[in-house]
Each structure stands twice: as C-alpha cells, then as structure tokens.
Amino acid sequence: MEEQVAAYVARDQKPVLPPPPSEHGPLAIVRKNLFATPVDAVLTTVLLLFSLWAAWNIIQWALVTAVFVGGDRVACVTEEGAPVGACWAFVGAKLGQFTYGLYPMGERWRVDLAVVLLVALAVPLAIPRVPYKRLNALLLIAVYPFVALVLLTGGGFQISGGWIAFLFILAAFISATLARANVTAPALLLRTATIMALLAVAVLLVANILSSGRVTFLVFRFSVLSGVSCLFALASIGASTLAAVRAGAPRATGPAHILLPPAFVVGLLIVLAGDFGLRPVPTNLWGGLLVTLVVALTGIAASLPLGILLALARRSHMPAVRLVSIIFIEFWRGVPLITVLFMSAFMIPLFLPEGVSFNQLLRALIGVALFSAAYMAEVVRGGLQAIPKGQYEGAMALGLGYWQMMRLIVMPQAIKLVIPGIVNTFIGLFKDTSLVYIIGLADLLGTVRRGFADPNWITPTTAATGLVFAAFVYWLFCFGMSRYSIFVERRLQTGYSR
Amino acid sequence: MMNMLIKTLLGSAFAAVVSLPAAAATLDEVKERGALRCGVNTGLPGFASQDDQGEWQGLDVDYCKAVAAAIFDGDGSKVEYSPLSAVQRFPALQNNEVDMLARNTTWTMNRDTALGLNFVGVNYYDGQGFMVRKDLNVTSALQLSGATVCVQSGTTTELNLTDYFSANNMELNPVVIESQSDVNAAYDQGRCDVLTTDASGLYASRLELANPDEHVVLPEVISKEPLGPTVRQGDEQWFDIVKWVHFGLLNAEELGVTQQNVEEMLESENPKIRRLLGVDGSFGEDVGLANDWMVDVIRAVGNYGEIFDRNIGPDTPLKIQRGMNALWTKGGLQYAPPVR
Numbered sequence: 047m048e049e050q051v052a053a054y055v056a057r058d059q060k061p062v063l064p065p066p067p068s069e070h071g072p073l074a075i076v077r078k079n080l081f082a083t084p085v086d087a088v089l090t091t092v093l094l095l096f097s098l099w100a101a102w103n104i105i106q107w108a109l110v111t112a113v114f115v116g117g118d119r120v121a122c123v124t125e126e127g128a129p130v131g132a133c134w135a136f137v138g139a140k141l142g143q144f145t146y147g148l149y150p151m152g153e154r155w156r157v158d159l160a161v162v163l164l165v166a167l168a169v170p171l172a173i174p175r176v177p178y179k180r181l182n183a184l185l186l187i188a189v190y191p192f193v194a195l196v197l198l199t200g201g202g203f204q205i206s207g208g209w210i211a212f213l214f215i216l217a218a219f220i221s222a223t224l225a226r227a228n229v230t231a232p233a234l235l236l237r238t239a240t241i242m243a244l245l246a247v248a249v250l251l252v253a254n255i256l257s258s259g260r261v262t263f264l265v266f267r268f269s270v271l272s273g274v275s276c277l278f279a280l281a282s283i284g285a286s287t288l289a290a291v292r293a294g295a296p297r298a299t300g301p302a303h304i305l306l307p308p309a310f311v312v313g314l315l316i317v318l319a320g321d322f323g324l325r326p327v328p329t330n331l332w333g334g335l336l337v338t339l340v341v342a343l344t345g346i347a348a349s350l351p352l353g354i355l356l357a358l359a360r361r362s363h364m365p366a367v368r369l370v371s372i373i374f375i376e377f378w379r380g381v382p383l384i385t386v387l388f389m390s391a392f393m394i395p396l397f398l399p400e401g402v403s404f405n406q407l408l409r410a411l412i413g414v415a416l417f418s419a420a421y422m423a424e425v426v427r428g429g430l431q432a433i434p435k436g437q438y439e440g441a442m443a444l445g446l447g448y449w450q451m452m453r454l455i456v457m458p459q460a461i462k463l464v465i466p467g468i469v470n471t472f473i474g475l476f477k478d479t480s481l482v483y484i485i486g487l488a489d490l491l492g493t494v495r496r497g498f499a500d501p502n503w504i505t506p507t508t509a510a511t512g513l514v515f516a517a518f519v520y521w522l523f524c525f526g527m528s529r530y531s532i533f534v535e536r537r538l539q540t541g542y543s544r
Numbered sequence: 545m546m547n548m549l550i551k552t553l554l555g556s557a558f559a560a561v562v563s564l565p566a567a568a569a570t571l572d573e574v575k576e577r578g579a580l581r582c583g584v585n586t587g588l589p590g591f592a593s594q595d596d597q598g599e600w601q602g603l604d605v606d607y608c609k610a611v612a613a614a615i616f617d618g619d620g621s622k623v624e625y626s627p628l629s630a631v632q633r634f635p636a637l638q639n640n641e642v643d644m645l646a647r648n649t650t651w652t653m654n655r656d657t658a659l660g661l662n663f664v665g666v667n668y669y670d671g672q673g674f675m676v677r678k679d680l681n682v683t684s685a686l687q688l689s690g691a692t693v694c695v696q697s698g699t700t701t702e703l704n705l706t707d708y709f710s711a712n713n714m715e716l717n718p719v720v721i722e723s724q725s726d727v728n729a730a731y732d733q734g735r736c737d738v739l740t741t742d743a744s745g746l747y748a749s750r751l752e753l754a755n756p757d758e759h760v761v762l763p764e765v766i767s768k769e770p771l772g773p774t775v776r777q778g779d780e781q782w783f784d785i786v787k788w789v790h791f792g793l794l795n796a797e798e799l800g801v802t803q804q805n806v807e808e809m810l811e812s813e814n815p816k817i818r819r820l821l822g823v824d825g826s827f828g829e830d831v832g833l834a835n836d837w838m839v840d841v842i843r844a845v846g847n848y849g850e851i852f853d854r855n856i857g858p859d860t861p862l863k864i865q866r867g868m869n870a871l872w873t874k875g876g877l878q879y880a881p882p883v884r
Contacts, residue, residue, distance in 0.1 A: 395639040
C-alpha cells in the first residue's frame with residue numbers, strides 16, 4: 047500500500063547547493079577568524095600593521111641597507127653618516143674564527159673530518175630504517191670519542207704506567223664477569239682470575255704511595271709496582287680466558303668474548319699514545335662553534351647515562367646509594383652553573399699541588415657534565431614515577447633481575463614518556479655553554495664578542511650584526527634538536543596519543 | 545691530557561706526603577717550553593684583539609712578542625696567548641698559568657704589594673677623559689660646567705667625575721647608566737653632551753658612534769691609570785728581563801733605532817746605541833739573554849713609538865695622540881733609565 051502523502055511534499059531529494067560565499071572560501075575564513083567582532087577587527091588591523099612595520103624594518107636592516115662585502119670597517123660606515131644596516135662583511139671576514147677559533151689554518155681539516163665522522167655515525171643511527179644499529183652505536187659511543195680526541199688535539203698522549211694498569215684492571219674485571227656467565231667453567235680458574243685482579247688493584251694502590259724505579263716499555267713509562275700490577279691484571283685475563291676454553295659445551299661466552307675488553311684497551315692505547323704525525327693543537331687555540339659543540343656534545347653524551355644511573359640510585363631501596371644520589375643531585379641543582387664554572391677555573395688550581403696543571407677546557411667539560419647530569423636525573427625520575435607498580439611486579443614475576451627489569455621493561459617506557467623533558471634539558475645545556483665565556487674559553491658567542499674588539503671592524507652596527515648571527519646559529523641547532531625529538535616522540539607513540 | 549688526569553686524580557690525594565721541588569726560574573721554564581705564556585685582554589681595541597686571520601694584535605700583544613723575541617733570538621711568534629678576564633688575570637699569574645701579564649693592568653700600590661705582583665713599568669699612561677661633539681666648540685673640560693655627562697654607574701669613573709667637577713666649582717648633571725655600551729648609545733642619541741670613561745676606551749667608543757669625526761676627545765685627563773706589564777714577585781731575573789725589554793723599547797725610540805734601520809745602527813759610532821744593541825758591553829748576558837737581545841726585539845716589533853703608531857696611533861682607526869705617552873724629550877712621561 048502506497049503511503050498517503052500530500053501532493054506538495056517532495057518525493058525526491060533536492061540537489062545539494064554549495065554553501066553561500068560568505069560561509070566558505072578564504073574570505074569567509076578571514077572574516078570568521080579575524081574580523082568576527084569590532085574588537086577582533088581592530089586587533090587584527092593593529093597587529094597586522096605592527097607585523098608589517100617590523101618585517102619592513104628587519105628586511106631594511108638585514109638586507110636592503112646591509113653591507114655584504116668589504117675588507118674592513120670602512121665598508122660598513124657611510125661617508126655622509128646615513129644609518130647603515132647590518133655589517134655582514136664583518137661576519138664574512140671572521141667566519142673562520144667563529145667556526146674554529148684560533149685553530150691553525152692548515153689543521154682545520156681535522157675539525158672538519160671529526161664533524162664528518164660524527165655526522166656519518168650519528169645520522170644512520172637517527173634514521174630508523176638503516177640497519178646495523180648495534181655496531182653503529184658501538185662505534186659512535188666507544189670508538190668515536192677517542193678518534194675525535196686524537197684528531198682534535200693531535201694525540202701522542204703520554205700515558206703513565208699507573209693509568210695503563212688501571213685500564214687493564216677494568217678489562218680484567220669485565221672479562222672475569224663474562225667468564226662467570228659459563229656455568230660449566232672450572233671454579234678454580236674463575237677464583238684465580240678474581241684474586242689476580244684484586245691483587246692488581248692492591249699493588250696499584252701501593253704504587254701510588256711508594257715511588258719505585260722506572261721501566262720503559264715501548265713509549266710507556268712504568269714504575270716497577272705499576273708494571274707488576276699490570277702483569278697481575280693480564281694474568282687475571284689469562285685465567286678468565288682459560289676458564290672459557292675449559293668450559294663445557296653450552297657456552298654462554300667463548301674466549302673471543304672474554305678477550306674483547308683487553309683488546310679494546312690495547313686499541314685504545316694505540317690510538318691515544320700512537321704518533322700519527324698530527325701536529326699538536328693545544329685546547330687554548332680551540333674556539334668558536336668548535337668549543338660550543340665540544341662542550342655541548344660532551345655534556346649531552348655524559349649527562350644522559352649519568353642521569354639515568356642517578357635517577358635509579360635515588361629510587362633505590364639501599365639507603366647509602368639513595369643518600370649519595372640525593373646529595374649529589376641536590377648539590378649540583380642548588381648551585382648556579384656560573385658558580386660551578388668559576389669554581390672549576392679558579393678554585394681547583396688552588397687545591398692542586400704546585401706544578402700540576404689541569405686543562406681548562408677539561409675542567410669546564412667536567413663541570414658542565416656533572417651539572418646537567420643532576421638535572422637529567424630528575425627528568426628521568428619523573429618518567430620512572432609514571433610507570434605503574436604492576437610493570438615492576440610483572441617483570442619480577444617473569445623472573446627478571448633488577449638490571450634486566452630496568453633495561454627491558456621500565457626504562458624503555460620511562461624514557462619514552464620524558465623525551466620532551468630530556469630534549470628540553472639538552473637544549474638548555476646547549477645554550478648554557480655560552481657561559482664558558484666567563485672563564486675565558488672562547489665559545490661561539492665568546493669569539494663573536496672578541497671580534498668586536500678588532501679596531502678594524504668597530505662600527506655602530508658591528509655588535510648588533512655579530513649578536514644576530516650568533517643567535518641565529520644557536521637557534522638553528524636548538525630547532526634541529528626540537529624537530530628530531532618531535533619525530534622520535536611520534537614514532538614511539540604507541541598508545542598514549544590523544 | 546690522560547697523564548694530567550691521573551696525576552690530578554691520584555696525585556692530589558697524596559700531595560701532602562710528597563715534597564715538591566722549589567719552582568724553577570721562569571726564564572728556564574720558558575726556554576724549556578719553547579714558548580712564552582702571556583696573559584692578554586680578551587678583547588680591547590688597539591691593545592689586544594684578533595684580526596681576520598686570528599692573529600693577536602695590539603700594543604699589549606706586541607709586548608708579549610717583544611719579550612718572546614728577546615728570549616728566542618728574535619722569534620716573536622713563540623707566544624701562547626691566554627685571553628683573561630679582569631677577575632681571572634691575577635689568579636692566572638699567581639697560579640703560574642701565565643709567565644707575564646700584558647693586559648692593560650693599572651699599577652696600584654695594593655696590587656704591587658699585597659697581591660704579590662711586580663709592575664715592570666708603564667707602557668700606556670691612561671686616565672679618565674671627556675668626549676664631546678665638535679659643534680659644541682668646547683676646547684677644555686673646564687668649560688663643561690652645567691653640561692650633562694653620561695657615565696657608567698658604580699665605577700671609579702663616576703667618583704672621579706664628581707670629584708673633578710666639585711674641585712673646579714662646576715655644576716654637574718650626570719646621566720648614570722648601568723653598562724658601558726648603553727652609555728655610548730645614550731651619548732650617540734644626544735641624551736647627554738659629554739661622554740666620560742678611560743681615554744683609551746673613549747677612542748674605541750668613538751668608533752661605535754654614527755659619525756666618529758663629529759666628536760672630539762678633550763685634552764684633560766682627570767685620573768691616573770698607569771697601565772703596565774706585570775710579573776710574579778719572587779723571580780728577580782725574570783722581572784729584570786721584562787722590565788728591560790720595556791726600557792729597551794723606549795731607549796730605542798729615543799735613540800732613533802727603528803725596525804728599518806736597526807741593521808745600519810749596528811755600525812753606529814754612538815756609544816749609547818752600541819750599548820743598547822749589544823755591540824759594546826755584555827748587558828744582555830748580564831740579565832740572562834743573548835748580547836744582541838735588543839736587536840732581536842726591534843727586528844720583531846720595532847721601538848715603542850712604532851708599536852704605538854702601528855696599533856693605536858693617528859693612522860689607525862683609533863687615532864690616539866701620543867699625549868702623555870710621548871717620550872720625555874718630547875714633553876711626555878715616557879722615560880727609561882739608560883743602558884750602561
């Protein structure tokens with residue numbers, strides 16, 4: 047039965063009409079968002095005029111009346127005294143200094159090479175699709191810093207026997223720990239390895255108190271006792287290796303694994319003490335962007351692992367560990383960075399015995415790293431607190447140990463949560479590096495400011511131009527870090543997105 | 545660096561046990577190192593600054609080069625420069641991080657005695673001066689009564705200004721501003737008639753003004769700021785060396801020995817020149833240097849007048865007149881004891 051409907055009721059759908067012009071299109075958007083009410087209209091107009099005026103002035107200063115080429119200050123002042131714009135010729139003339147400081151002209155390729163190596167190692171690590179992440183990270187973290195150190199300073203370090211013994215003892219302890227992973231390894235050999243390593247430590251301690259005769263091996267000068275200590279450490283490594291060889295069939299770590307730490311130490315010694323024909327460049331010649339990057343990257347690289355350890359220590363159930371961590375964090379957070387730098391520059395030399403000097407750049411690096419580690423620790427702790435108790439309990443129920451639980455379950459979640467905070471700290475650290483100017487290190491800002499003192503370039507606009515340039519370079523780096531952090535956040539966003 | 549690190553970490557703990565040998569003579573240390581460590585200003589136009597190639601330049605820097613040339617047979621490039629801030633300079637010298645300071649340091653009694661420094665002389669007589677616009681037609685600071693004066697707050701400059709105006713019964717209208725660059729800007733915008741700071745700084749400030757040639761520095765200097773190179777107390781030989789390099793530079797100017805004519809002057813009959821250049825006598829050897837030490841110095845940097853003209857003189861952008869820094873024979877204060 048057909049429905050009874052009045053004749054005037056339409057039976058078909060009317061065609062859809064486009065919205066009226068006042069409701070869509072660019073004009074409507076402008077009207078709705080910018081000129082909806084009289085107040086909006088006034089605000090829009092005023093701000094628009096202000097923006098145009100500001101943009102015009104900036105363009106006028108930075109481009110139209112600016113001077114781009116010239117050999118000295120004469121280029122950047124006008125004859126009749128009309129106001130000149132930016133003096134980019136100053137930046138152009140000093141660009142080498144702003145980048146490398148006083149690094150000798152003929153040796154600057156070494157800085158370039160160090161940067162290229164860094165980019166070549168860091169970029170593949172940052173791009174998720176590139177394979178061999180583990181090897182790449184190992185090269186970047188364990189090998190690159192030493193290569194860069196030798197490239198920048200020229201290498202050929204004189205390494206004392208005590209230091210060599212110390213490195214071999216570290217290697218011996220790691221090897222012994224690795225050997226212990228084999229359940230079937232002979233207990234006697236394992237015990238021998240530990241005892242030898244402990245003996246090496248004891249002899250090294252004695253070696254620092256008693257002075258004894260000198261023995262020279264290759265380029266290294268040993269005192270007799272540090273040499274003995276070194277031999278003990280080697281014996282310990284030998285015992286560990288033997289234990290791995292004798293271990294039964296289901297081997298967790300073979301001899302090759304165990305020999306890895308000492309091999310690394312040997313490689314390290316060759317790189318640091320070897321003579322590669324590079325001219326030594328003392329750190330007081332470094333400057334500009336080079337110093338900024340060295341300080342910032344060292345601070346960033348050191349503060350994250352240190353901060354994670356401190357954060358874990360602060361949440362530890364062991365009172366002593368917790369107390370030490372709290373004291374460390376609260377001390378370094380409680381003092382201004384400028385005080386830390388002043389202390390490192392003026393107080394440390396007073397505590398040191400006469401004749402012992404301590405590289406100024408290294409002092410600042412240590413100060414900056416410890417300072418930022420304290421901040422990083424609190425950021426990471428914030429992430430740890432956001433992890434529900436169930437995650438810990440679940441991990442423990444699976445039979446994971448403390449470090450396995452942290453490494454596999456807790457940290458990946460906690461770090462992901464606090465990426466914005468971590469990058470925030472990095473960016474703050476990057477900009478804080480400009481404070482090293484106060485203690486006489488010439489970072490980017492410091493070199494730019496030193497350029498102002500060159501009588502050949504003093505003009506009314508030199509200072510403004512230099513500072514704008516420095517600000518732009520800082521902005522470039524900080525913006526880059528910020529963008530990458532957003533990319534990582536998006537990639538790791540697996541269930542918290544809104 | 546590794547070596548230093550372990551020394552520091554381990555050595556400092558046992559520092560009390562180990563007895564240290566007495567500090568060696570500075571001259572021997574410098575010779576062994578192969579370079580003079582010289583503390584300079586981080587940047588003061590005309591006194592210490594870096595040019596486009598990154599080379600250090602300036603009057604103070606030339607003093608470092610002169611001392612290096614005297615020690616290393618004329619090689620003025622064997623200098624490691626340490627740019628030092630005002631707070632850093634004395635600790636750096638006391639901690640043996642530098643061998644000498646040539647860092648526009650004012651010679652005062654406190655620094656000479658209590659701080660354990662020795663001032664070798666005065667390489668630039670500085671003092672507070674006034675700058676005004678040329679169109680004011682002022683020729684003397686005594687005509688400045690009632691003028692507005694831009695001055696940095698909390699400095700001795702401000703105190704000197706007040707003293708000078710009240711001593712001469714003049715009316716003072718100070719415009720006190722926090723930082724020196726803001727003081728310069730205020731003067732440039734015409735907020736005050738007069739700009740006052742140390743004379744050497746006035747010449748540099750003038751270059752930052754829109755039209756440097758419309759401004760003039762008045763001849764009066766109202767305070768004493770004798771700037772000079774400094775060494776540690778306790779090494780008399782080193783003190784003598786740096787002192788006599790300074791006096792040698794002044795004597796060379798007085799005797800007309802220049803970078804160009806120093807070779808000819810070796811044949812001079814003038815006994816004063818012959819003694820200065822080591823032709824007669826053993827004055828260089830007596831102080832621990834080679835006998836022709838002054839020939840090396842002059843070859844490297846020239847005499848005092850040449851150093852002055854090259855870095856801050858009338859032909860440089862700074863355009864500083866000799867004034868008090870002229871030789872005593874020309875009405876200035878620069879006077880050196882004779883070499884005999």
